[in-house]
Amino acid sequence: MKLKINNVNKIFNNDNKHHHVLKDISMDIEKGQFVSILGPSGCGKTTLLTIVAGFQSCDSGEIIVNSKMVSKPGPDRAFVFQNYALFPWMNVGDNIRYPMKQQKIPKGQREKRLNELLEMAQLTGKDKLYPHQISGGMKQRCAVVRALACSPEVLLMDEPLGAIDFQMRQNLQEELENLWLKDKTTVLMVTHDVDEAVYLSDRVIVMGTDKGKILEDMYIDIDRPRNRDSKSYLEYKMKLTDVLKKCNNK
Ligand SMILES: Nc1ncnc2c1ncn2[C@@H]1O[C@H](COP(=O)(O)OP(=O)(O)OP(=O)(O)O)[C@@H](O)[C@H]1O
Numbered sequence: 001m002k003l004k005i006n007n008v009n010k011i012f013n014n015d016n017k018h019h020h021v022l023k024d025i026s027m028d029i030e031k032g033q034f035v036s037i038l039g040p041s042g043c044g045k046t047t048l049l050t051i052v053a054g055f056q057s058c059d060s061g062e063i064i065v066n067s068k069m070v071s072k073p074g075p076d077r078a079f080v081f082q083n084y085a086l087f088p089w090m091n092v093g094d095n096i097r098y099p100m101k102q103q104k105i106p107k108g109q110r111e112k113r114l115n116e117l118l119e120m121a122q123l124t125g126k127d128k129l130y131p132h133q134i135s136g137g138m139k140q141r142c143a144v145v146r147a148l149a150c151s152p153e154v155l156l157m158d159e160p161l162g163a164i165d166f167q168m169r170q171n172l173q174e175e176l177e178n179l180w181l182k183d184k185t186t187v188l189m190v191t192h193d194v195d196e197a198v199y200l201s202d203r204v205i206v207m208g209t210d211k212g213k214i215l216e217d218m219y220i221d222i223d224r225p226r227n228r229d230s231k232s233y234l235e236y237k238m239k240l241t242d243v244l245k246k247c248n249n250k
Helices: 045-053 090-104 106-121 136-148 165-181 192-199 232-248
Strands: 003-014 016-027 034-038 061-065 068-070 078-080 154-158 188-189 205-208 214-219
Touching: 003 045, 016 045, 016 061, 016 106, 016 188, 016 205, 016 214, 034 045, 034 192, 045 078, 045 154, 045 188, 061 214, 078 136, 090 106, 106 136, 136 165, 165 192, 192 232, 205 232
Parallel strands: 034 188, 034 205, 078 154, 154 188
Antiparallel strands: 003 016, 003 061, 061 068, 205 214
């Protein structure tokens, strides 16, 4: 088992009121699995992801990566934010080098990995460009390969394509899938987009607003690359949309 989320509880205290956002949330994610979390706004998706990342702690429960309990950020988990969070003062190459320098990876090895990653992201020859000089899609690919630079055990992504318009988004989903197929890193991704979840995921988990309760845990059993018009693809989308509609109506 690669990633284990065990009975996680999170309570926020706002204006002297307890807000129990996550109650006894558990899930086991297998090595190499691509898992998406869907759910209505405010149900606790980002909170759960940031607890797994170690950016904040839970009130009780545990996060286990490769049989080791984790409670703070570490190189075993990488995070991709919606706004990419590239360093604007560093060019593409230096952005991707940054985590490798932090991990003190020797220069020769670092440059070899950089070239691999640039190729993987179709950014070869773009390493001297700065974030403001590249498109949203290129920024997103740069952010994903930067996260993969030190070969994390788990890649955490919070709406990584949230800022991208619809048409570009489908292309990027295909690119994201290709990147993942090359590395097969375990992925936990938050998204609002049912189509994106069905296209990319081995498994989709739907959280509800009642303390993040897991309402659905669905395996997407369709060969890749997936045909968005196929009957089974549309059936999965319909089933997930129904679950989401029910929790929005509560
Ligand atoms: N640091 C915080 N302090 C207090 N309350 C918080 C904090 N972070 C999140 N919350 C509350 O916890 C709940 C869950 O927030 P979270 O961002 O995890 O939801 P989400 O499912 O990711 O929402 P969205 O889909 O809109 O991004 C919300 O009610 C939010 O207001």
